[in-house]
Amino acid sequence: MKEGPDIAHIAALIGDPARANMLTALMSGKALTVSELAEEAGVTIQTASSHLSKLDGGGLLRPRKQGRHKYFELASDEVAQVLEGLMGLAAGSGYLRKRTGPKDAELRNARVCYNHLAGDMGTQMFDSLMAQGHLNLNGEELELTKTGTAFAKDFEIDIEALCKARAPVCLECLDWSERRSHLAGSLGRAFLSRFEELSWAKRDQNTRIVKFSCNGTEAFNKLFSLD
Structure with missing residues (x-):
């Protein structure tokens, strides 16, 4: 295996159409809920949760909790x-x-x-x-x-x-x-x-x-x- 950053992993995370739509929506700078991101991606809340878990695990998102609600925003500039x-x-x-x-x-x-x-x-x-x-x-x-x-x-x-x-x-x-x-x-x-x-x-x-x-x-x- 060649050494160095694995850009294929990050590219695969971004490359899925539903996940790409979610990430684009978060370019507004606003933190959004799972249901809001599901609507942006055109998928069910359950499917959106799975996508968000992968994006979070890949270091692209930062989850935030406020009361009973959970929000997501881009991890960094x-x-x-x-x-x-x-x-x-x-x-x-x-x-x-x-x-x-x-x-x-x-x-x-x-x-x-x-x-x-x-x-x-x-x-x-x-x-x-x-x-x-x-x-x-x-x-x-x-x-x-x-x-x-x-x-x-x-x-x-x-x-x-x-x-x-x-x-x-x-x-x-x-x-x-x-x-x-x-x-x-x-x-x-x-x-x-x-x-x-x-x-x-x-x-x-x-x-x-x-x-x-x-x-x-x-x-x-x-x-x-x-x-």
């Missing part, structure tokens, strides 16, 4: 990045699900990728931060520069707290619809939280869509200009 990368690969290869009409355009414009902003507005933010010198690629590592730190602080993001946490501050995530990068990591999560706090944007609770208000869109475009 790393799992979300792998899923988004696979979505990009599938989209680039022409493997697309049937479009859902107007909501598809909204999904491509701005959506949640686990806990950060993705879609056209997500890539615009990333490109703007790079162009302004707030982010820098050091080899394959994405770094927050001194001007980026000042920029984030001016936007009332607690950079010191982010740096003390175990999660990476800046990560580059390939956007499946744009095929370009958007910002992940704790900084990407913090920016999305600030947009919501300022009422620039609001998440659609039934989809992954992030809806920006007219004022929010104007403020966003001013802050993350590509000029």
Whole structure:
């Protein structure tokens, strides 16, 4: 047997259509119940429980209990990045699900990728931060520069707290619809939280869509200009 990571095992876990649907549903960042995930996968609750047990055992999910209810969420940002990368690969290869009409355009414009902003507005933010010198690629590592730190602080993001946490501050995530990068990591999560706090944007609770208000869109475009 060859040595090294067994990617076939992880690929098999993700590759089952029902399990893939469950994992995609969890990309909204919300913790979901067995019944909710069963509905997403189009299977019975008993079958869904079996699938969730395998995903949990494979380290892809994290179960949580609250009172009598049990919820599931993605195990980490790393799992979300792998899923988004696979979505990009599938989209680039022409493997697309049937479009859902107007909501598809909204999904491509701005959506949640686990806990950060993705879609056209997500890539615009990333490109703007790079162009302004707030982010820098050091080899394959994405770094927050001194001007980026000042920029984030001016936007009332607690950079010191982010740096003390175990999660990476800046990560580059390939956007499946744009095929370009958007910002992940704790900084990407913090920016999305600030947009919501300022009422620039609001998440659609039934989809992954992030809806920006007219004022929010104007403020966003001013802050993350590509000029």
